[in-house]
Structure formats: structure tokens, C-alpha cells
Amino acid sequence: KAGVTQTPRYLIKTRGQQVTLSCSPISGHRSVSWYQQTPGQGLQFLFEYFSETQRNKGNFPGRFSGRQFSNSRSEMNVSTLELGDSALYLCASSLDRDVRTEAFFGQGTRLTVV
Amino acid sequence: AQSVTQPDIHITVSEGASLELRCNYSYGATPYLFWYVQSPGQGLQLLLKYFSGDTLVQGIKGFEAEFKRSQSSFNLRKPSVHWSDAAEYFCAVVNGGSQGNLIFGKGTKLSVKP
Numbered sequence: 001k002a003g004v005t006q007t008p009r010y011l012i013k014t015r016g017q018q019v020t021l022s023c024s025p026i027s028g029h030r031s032v033s034w035y036q037q038t039p040g041q042g043l044q045f046l047f048e049y050f051s052e053t054q055r056n057k058g059n060f061p062g063r064f065s066g067r068q069f070s071n072s073r074s075e076m077n078v079s080t081l082e083l084g085d086s087a088l089y090l091c092a093s094s095l096d097r098d099v100r101t102e103a104f105f106g107q108g109t110r111l112t113v114v
Numbered sequence: 115a116q117s118v119t120q121p122d123i124h125i126t127v128s129e130g131a132s133l134e135l136r137c138n139y140s141y142g143a144t145p146y147l148f149w150y151v152q153s154p155g156q157g158l159q160l161l162l163k164y165f166s167g168d169t170l171v172q173g174i175k176g177f178e179a180e181f182k183r184s185q186s187s188f189n190l191r192k193p194s195v196h197w198s199d200a201a202e203y204f205c206a207v208v209n210g211g212s213q214g215n216l217i218f219g220k221g222t223k224l225s226v227k228p
Contacts, residue, residue, distance in 0.1 A: 004157070033215060033216075035216075035218075042218055042219070042220040042221060043204065043206075043216075043218035043221075044218075045209075045215040045216065045217070048215060055213075056213075056214070056215055058215065090157055090158065092158075097213040098213060099146055099208045099213065099214065099216070100146070100163075100165055102160055102163075103160070103216075104160075105150075105157035105158040105159070106157050107155070107156055107157045108157055
């Protein structure tokens with residue numbers, strides 16, 4: 001069974017640009033969550049999607065957005081990139097929204113903003 | 115608001131020695147608690163979880179953790195550390211009910227001396 005796939009693995013962007021990251025969950029999983037990981041702030045929750053609807057959102061500015069498609073694949077978008085957006089972005093998928101169902105993490109997308 | 119504290123940023127142990135990583139949480143009700151491990155360049159892998167019942171939980175790779183409500187702690191232990199255990203370890207608690215997002219501690223980096 002394939003794991004959670006995040007593409008691309010590495011990305012370098014310039015300040016002011018926008019970026020789209022992709023996450024393909026494990027087959028059959030309907031919930032996808034996104035986390036940002038930085039050395040200073042650690043792991044912080046961005047948002048969660050289930051059945052194509054955003055169910056939960058973290059404390060991030062509106063420049064961070066996402067969506068989920070009917071096949072449960074998810075994308076997140078960051079507009080007007082800032083240097084502080086440099087981070088590892090992790091996606092997690094699970095069968096449903098109950099946290100007692102194990103969440104599986106992808107390897108992440110390393111975004112560098114220069 | 116819920117929070118997780120991992121007091122040790124970096125721990126070094128000798129191979130074969132025992133290990134205990136500390137985790138303290140802040141949450142009013144019975145928490146849902148997790149320990150994850152992250153190897154360099156990888157995503158997060160679930161080691162073990164606690165929802166209710168027996169306060170000593172067994173996980174993968176020989177790890178165990180004990181939930182102590184009186185101390186608001188969920189410390190991770192391993193009797194004999196292997197060089198392959200070198201990684202970063204994250205304690206997490208669910209934000210709110212069973213459909214909340216994960217709140218992570220800042221992590222403890224484990225180094226293993228030969």
C-alpha cells in the first residue's frame with residue numbers, strides 16, 4: 001500500500017511569489033491535515049480537509065489556503081511568499097476525522113524562500 | 115488552551131543504555147496523547163498513543179510510555195537504546211475532542227553514542 005506522497009520534495013521560491021504544494025493521501029483515506037515545521041516554532045497545524053471541506057484551521061494568515069479534491073488529494077497554496085514561510089510542510093492522512101484513527105505523515109515538502 | 119512541553123531539547127545516551135524522554139501536557143479533561151519519531155529528512159512516524167484505560171502503553175520499536183494524570187505527564191521510555199534510535203521525538207496532544215488537530219511539543223533530539 002503506497003504511503004502519503006507529497007510533491008515536490010524540495011522547492012526554492014523568491015519573496016512575493018506564490019507556491020502550490022500537493023499531497024496524495026493513502027488510498028481510502030478521506031482526511032488530510034497540513035502542518036508547518038520550522039526550527040523556531042516547531043510543528044504547527046495549518047488546516048484539515050475532509051470530504052472536500054475545510055473542517056479545521058490553525059492560526060495562520062489568509063495567505064495560506066488549501067483545498068481537497070473529490071479523490072481526497074489535497075493542495076495547499078501560499079501567496080505572496082515571505083522569508084519566514086521557509087519551512088518543512090507536512091501532510092498527514094487518515095481514514096476519518098477521529099484522531100483515534102492513526103494519521104500517516106508524508107515526507108514533507110521543504111520550501112525555501114529567498 | 116492545550117499545550118505540550120518537552121523540557122529536554124537534546125539528549126545524548128550511550129548505546130545499550132536506558133532512555134526516558136519527558137513530556138508534560140496541559141489539558142483539563144482526559145487527553146489523547148501521542149509520541150511520534152522523525153528521522154532526518156523524513157516525515158513523522160507514530161510510536162504509540164494513549165486514549166484511555168491502562169496507563170502503560172506499548173508501542174513499536176520497543177518503546178513504551180506511561181500516562182500519569184497526577185503529574186500531567188506522558189514520558190517515553192526504552193530499556194536499551196540502539197544507534198538507529200537517533201532521531202527527533204515529538205509528544206503531541208489532541209486539541210479538544212476526538213476530531214481536533216494535534217498540538218505538538220517542540221521535540222527532543224536524541225543522539226546515541228557508540
